[in-house]
Amino acid sequence: MQNERKEIKLKRALILGNFYNKSVRIVKVINEGYETIVDTVIGLKQDLVLTKGGLSIPKASIKTIYQL
DSSP: OOHHHHHHHHHHHHHHHHHHOOOEEEEEEETTEEEEEEEOEEEEOSSEEEETTSOEEEGGGEEEEEEO
């Protein structure tokens, strides 16, 4: 995913999480393939995505983000 599109989707996920308490599906790259996480995005840092479940996901490992 292009960095610009990824940033837009992350900001949209942040708005959905903080204002509407909606979860998103994040697909991230791991060593053996892909991992899917369904959680609410509550914060964005320069290189990390923070979720309500306590996860810190590196932005570089995110393949795509889906609204639920």
